[in-house]
Amino acid sequence: MIRLGEIEVGQELPAQTLPIERASMVRYAGASGDFNPIHWSEEFATSVGLPNVIAHGMLTMAVAGRLVTDWTGDPGAVLDFGVRFTRPVIVEYGHQTQIELTGKVRSVDIESSSATIDITAKVADQTVLAQARMTVRLHP
């Protein structure tokens, strides 16, 4: 487990690349209860002006959060987690879309035993999230 005393501002987290494919979205729809057809029906998605089916923003957010919780080892120690969805994650049939995740320690707060991490999520070198940030409680 990462401890507060072991980290410093600017430190980079271990990068991860995590795949999303059509099957992930069907599975996520079932698990989350979000059955919006823009996430699983190409016909529907294009009929409402989208280029193709797009991944649930919340699936991208969940995947992005793992960069931090895999690193800290305690996914229950999250205090705040927020993202802006800036570009749809398009998932072509039969292909995996790779979410490339990097992260950097933005701030460390000794008083509240917490640290804030800036997360960068990219698909094909383009960012898909903005202001993606997670604050976690860490042991001193």
Added chain:
Amino acid sequence: MPLDQSFVGRSYPPTAPYEVGREKIREFADAIGDASPAYRDPAVARALGYSDVIAPPTFAIILTMAASRQITHDPALGIDYSRVVHGEQKFSYVRPIQADDRLQVVARVEAIRSVGGNDIVTSSQQVSTVSGEPVVTALATLVVRGPEA
């Protein structure tokens, strides 16, 4: 036509209690591809200081999105849900959701804006136990895309 501003500040009644189950947590963790044992093994969760398996941070969306349907599907507000995309999402946690929690959600319309032909609706969802202990608060911004020019 822009959405009715008078909905800002409106709260909806608390949702029916949601009972958090170990298998639902496991299903959700599998769906997001997160292998952490804290979601699956009560002994691991206890070693981290929790009384039962915990849910992934974004698990709360199951409850908060269901609660916000009161807003997004309110015929009086009239959002065209087929044109909705997710703009922004935040969670502030008091503690992780865990198995055996009985939770309810109060959804509230926080802001309605019109930007470049799109309607932007921000709502909050307060998740608490049925006995009133706060657990997590969500803030969701949805973009209702305007018709193509």
